Amino acid sequence: MTTADVIQKARLDGRTLLTEVESKDLLQETGIPVVETRLARNKSQAVSIAQELGLPVVLKIVSPDVIHKSDVGGVRTGISSTGQVRAAYDSILSSTLSAVPSASIQGVSVQKMADPGVEVIIGATKDPQFGHVIMFGLGGVLVEILRDVSLRLVPLTSRDARLMVREIKSLPLLQGFRHYPSCDLGKLEGAILQLSQFLEKHPEIKELDLNPILCYPNGIIAVDARVVLEDQDIDS
């Protein structure tokens, strides 16, 4: 689905929170590498998608009523057999429904398990006075405690992107600290600039998280995404 299709569908449903699959579809337009993720509406579809993509895979709940998927037991990683796909499908549905009984569930997303890398987050929000702001920081739960993030207003220049990646205190972790692999900072800067250009064209996007993005010595890939739309369309 194109960006316009995704937004139109959410509008028809009266939703502002996009699902992971929708968010990733929408992000295609940015050119930022995103793990291919497909929606399985039932268990056998999950198995066949897993076989097509190749094991091991990750399964996640797809529900517009669930914001933090792992908080409701809606994520299973490292699934390496079709039997495990079936079991994971059932357990994701049951734990989600026990945590949020009223959740409307579209199915389960299936994606290939990405190789381990350093986790970072790139996100965007809207400041009431200055409009879209892009954030960069280390991924995982520590980002919220340490607040070690950098911010820049859209539109960003390439200098802005370069400096914001290098501004965080945890930068050494991206530069091959001890056992950490070094990260492709150039690709991260590129992704930040691609996101900036995308946001300039899409004022209807209110909040966005690419969290985590896995970084490797050569390349990066976003494995999860969340997009929140404004209540109404806004002219750019």
Added chain:
Amino acid sequence: MGFEIDYIFHPQSIAVAGASESPDKTGHTYFKNVLENFRGKVYPINFRAPQVLGVPTYKSIRDLPENVDYVISAIPNRDILELVDACISKGAKALHLYTARFSETGFEHETQLERDLLAMAKAGGMRILGPNCMGLYYPKEGIAWGRDFPSDSGKVGIISQSGGNGGEIINMGANRGLRFSKVISYGNALDLNEADLMEYFAEDPETEIIGGYIEGVRDGPRFVKALRYASQRKPVVLLKGGRTQAGTQMVSSHTASLAGTQDVWKAMCRQTGVTNTFNMEELIDQLVAFSCMPPATGTNLLVGGGAGGKSVLSADECEEDGLRLHPIPADVREQLTAKDSFFGAWVTNPVDGSIMGGSNLTPHEVITTIANSPEYDVVINSIGVGTGDPSRQTRATRILEHTVDIANNLGKPVALIITDMTPDSPQQLEATIALRSKCIEDGFPIFPSIGRASRATRRLVDYYRWREGLD
């Protein structure tokens, strides 16, 4: 872009609506100032009093014998629409509304009144400054809102949302030797807003340094663009009021919870090359630094003056602000030991002048020799006024003259500390004031503490590094 509003600031005639005979009224001060200093025609408008300060009044703008360019309004808000209409009928190009109690009240009726007056002004082709503001201080044209603002001009331009803080910048700055091209207090920013004024100052040839006190921003994206443009041309120093988040919104993403108002403001300043300050003292310090010090892009610092423990504390503060106390290089050391093998080998950075007794070297010689090395980018020297007795004062004056001499020959930023301590005696106070006055006359940057000097110096270096793309 932006400079086309310059005509507003060069009126041929000024009318003060609400010009008052009573000296404690602002309408009196506005009129008195233009009457005494403005070279064009001035008209007091007062419904009741037949004359103000000996000048016959007019009951209405409509009664003026000819058109008027600039109108200052100090009348109550209830009469404002009539005034706007009268101004337009007399061809006024701009109306400054000291008049307040509009949208800032949060009340619907007053907010509507503000919208109505703007619509009327727009239709009539007249610009509005304010409402709810002190307006314009333009010493060159003889326009001022304060009774005691300097009558001479300078190179610092200020935009201030608050008139009170604008006045404080003028008074505090004047005490530190700053002079202003224009200070514009713009209040509710109904028509002319922060972006218009920043665009204007970016182009204004009379303004070499821009300062600002900002609370809210009317047109964020245009303001950011204007700041980027302005700070490529001249230093821009801002102080943001209202830094705490007013009311927390429900947010559902990590990013939104991590991007608070103040964080975004700081990021905006970093991105646009704006020097962000956190209180009035820092704002003034920074304007002093940019006014009096030449550009520098390196952080290697030489600190002079101050015995023993004082030097240690100075060193700590400077290093915390990101300036490096660069060790004395070998070639400089050779020059020093050639003159005095013992003291030349002993002296360090910071230079402890108190160890030099009986040496062939004077502290001034040592500092001059080291400061001349191309390895040093910036210099901070300090003067102890001591007890203020005549011999100490002579020495202090000599250090001052030496420091000015170093600065003039060096082409590097040189800041001087004259400590802002409570004086123990009238002599000490007089000595301090005499030294300060001399510095200010010489256009020399003085700071009351090493921490304030090093912070302002570091921020100056940061700005020029940003401007040169050195990051």
